[in-house]
Amino acid sequence: xxxxxxxxxxxxxxxxxxxxxxxxxxxxxINSSEATPGSLFLAIKGERVDGHxxxxxxxxxxxxxxxxxxxxxxxxxxxxxVVVALGKLAQHVRxxxxxxIVIGITGSxxxxxxxxxxxxxxxxxxxxxxxKGNFNNEIGAPLSLLHCTAETKYCIVExxxxxxxxxxxxxxxAQPNIGLVLKVGTAHVGEFGSxxxxxxxKSELISSLSPEATAILGTYDEYTxxxxxxxxxxKITFGEGSECDIRATDIEVRxxxxxxxxxxxxxxxxxxxxxxxxxxxxxxxxxASVATVLGFSLDQIASGLSTxxxxxxxxxxxxxxxxxxxxxxxYNASPEAMAAALQTLVLFAQERGGxxxxxxxxxxxxxxxxxxxxxxxxxxASELGIDxxxxxxxxxxxxxxxxxxxxxxxxxxxxxxxxxxxAHINPGDVALVKASRSEKLEELADSIxxxxxxxxxxxxxxxxxx
Numbered sequence: 507x508x509x510x511x512x513x514x515x516x517x518x519x520x521x522x523x524x525x526x527x528x529x530x531x532x533x534x535x536i537n538s539s540e541a542t543p544g545s546l547f548l549a550i551k552g553e554r555v556d557g558h559x560x561x562x563x564x565x566x567x568x569x570x571x572x573x574x575x576x577x578x579x580x581x582x583x584x585x586x587x588v589v590v591a592l593g594k595l596a597q598h599v600r601x602x603x604x605x606x607i608v609i610g611i612t613g614s615x616x617x618x619x620x621x622x623x624x625x626x627x628x629x630x631x632x633x634x635x636x637x638k639g640n641f642n643n644e645i646g647a648p649l650s651l652l653h654c655t656a657e658t659k660y661c662i663v664e665x666x667x668x669x670x671x672x673x674x675x676x677x678x679x680a681q682p683n684i685g686l687v688l689k690v691g692t693a694h695v696g697e698f699g700s701x702x703x704x705x706x707x708k709s710e711l712i713s714s715l716s717p718e719a720t721a722i723l724g725t726y727d728e729y730t731x732x733x734x735x736x737x738x739x740x741k742i743t744f745g746e747g748s749e750c751d752i753r754a755t756d757i758e759v760r761x762x763x764x765x766x767x768x769x770x771x772x773x774x775x776x777x778x779x780x781x782x783x784x785x786x787x788x789x790x791x792x793x794a795s796v797a798t799v800l801g802f803s804l805d806q807i808a809s810g811l812s813t814x815x816x817x818x819x820x821x822x823x824x825x826x827x828x829x830x831x832x833x834x835x836x837y838n839a840s841p842e843a844m845a846a847a848l849q850t851l852v853l854f855a856q857e858r859g860g861x862x863x864x865x866x867x868x869x870x871x872x873x874x875x876x877x878x879x880x881x882x883x884x885x886x887a888s889e890l891g892i893d894x895x896x897x898x899x900x901x902x903x904x905x906x907x908x909x910x911x912x913x914x915x916x917x918x919x920x921x922x923x924x925x926x927x928x929a930h931i932n933p934g935d936v937a938l939v940k941a942s943r944s945e946k947l948e949e950l951a952d953s954i955x956x957x958x959x960x961x962x963x964x965x966x967x968x969x970x971x972x
Contacts, residue, residue: 507533507546507652508599512571515546516583518598519573519591525581528570533653534592535564536645543568546652549578550588550645557588589644596648597679603654608680609796612665612673612711613688613724614704615842617642619781620688620789621662627797627810632659642666647676660800667707677714684799685711685737686722688792690729691842699873705729712736722795725750726788742799744791752795754787762824762854764790768808770798775808780815782822782833784853785846822850825955828962829933831858834951835940839869841879844940845886851938852890860934861893865924865950867941868900881906888913898924898941898950921950928954929961 509531516523531544538560541547547564549557549572561578572582573591585591600606609624611617625636635658637650642664654661663680665673677685690705708729712721713736721737724730725745734741744752754766754777764787765778779786790811797807825832831854835847848864855862864887872879880902887895887903888911896916897903904915918924931937931954939951 507531508602508655512581512583515571515573515595519583519585519594521573521583521585521591523581523583524577528581530571532568534573534595534649535569536649538564538569539567541565541567541569543570545569547572548588548592549574551575592648592652593644593675593679596651597681599654600651600679600681603656603658605656606654606658606661607684607800608651608661608663608682609684609686610663610665610677610680610682610711611686611688611792612667612708613686614691614708615840615846616688616785616789616792617664617666619786620686620792621664623781623789623793623811623814624662624796626814627793627802627807628660628662628800630810631802631806633657634660634662636662637664643668644672644675648679651680665711667710670703670707671710673707673710674714677711682711682715682719684720684722684796685715686792686796687711687730687733688724688788689726689842691727691840701729705733709733709736715739720799722792722799724788724792740799742795744788744795746787746791750791752791752798754791757784757787759784759853761857762850768794768804768811770794770804770807772798772804775804777808777811779811780813782824783846783850785849822847823951825951827955827958830931830958831936832951832955832958833936833938833940834948835938836945836947836951837943839867839940839942841869841872841883844869844883847938847940848883848887848890848892851936852892854936855893858934858936860932860936862891863894863896863928863931863935863937864892865896865898865928865937865939865947865954866900866903867898867945867947870942870944877902877905884915894927896924896927898945898947900941921947921953924950925953925957928957931958 513527530546532542534546535541536548541564547569565580573588574582628634635653647663665676667673712733717739720740722742742751753769757766762782763779767774768777794807823834851862884903885906888907894914898918901917916927939947941947
């Protein structure tokens, strides 16, 4: 964060300063344990925790100033709403960093992976700030901006939405130079009512861009390409069609990872991703589009994509256990993400020669289409030839699977019952664990791993005693 006096911050956020006029030199934090000498602590009152109760802890870690809604110990600025004040401060900092290039990213699927890939490519050339974790709301996006300094060249801002107008609000704070829309899907359709309403909300990123900014649009759904009409400035498309400005061709999969030729106006170059899943091609193309706009060479982009890795927890984590591949993708789930994960499972199973096991839990926030969406994924699993579909608290997956299907459906009431089914996994098999985050299926993934390792030890002991 750029250095600011407490009195200046108070003026920007329209708050009342109490105590010494200290200087803030480090970024703002909402977790008191993450405070460092010179940082600003945001005492946000949430549903479960009140940040005001942690002011002393933040100060013990070095925080010199607190934003709060009432009097606390030490220098502090009292405001009516800490989150609103955070937005004002981030907007001020962004406006004063004239050389900073902000890239706004939105979409129903792939935001976090694209962010990580893009950060890897951009940071190889210049100081880059990217959010850690799922910082894509009215708190996370401003916090990302407050991590920027005069030396920061690029700032990547994830933009999620729960309501219409959320992304437009984030754009007013971040003032993006590049707006990237990945794909419009059905995630959160239960909240918005329809995919069209989701598309309208995602399009706020494009309609909020200045004429000097660049819009980058995916071609993986019917809505995103049409957003081009909302922007008067430069527009770029990416995808796998010949009409796309940035595209992938000659795509093949090796050990679950996509290899393809990246085609840009500069030419063609081979890319071999380290990320698992054919769906990662779209994320890579999005990154290539941003880097192309920023003037990176084709070789820089191809090399960056081929060496970048994802560190997002529970997103397509590949665990190479003895004689078993376990794919933990328990972070979130939508019909699109579930389909991509199942396709990845099939690819791994085909290469390994064993059976495929899909341990799937509920996809939440799908609204009225929930039962049909779950049934559709079950049908897809059957069509893909997945050997075992283990439905955990979600029998809807098996509702439309045709009699006589080669897919064996296991209906389990809970994770404990699913773990019992997992005892039938054999050496050479591949297992996927996936559901919405609230289902906590990462716990099942851990249990399957522990159970398998115990079986391996037992087999070793049996062989030694034979």
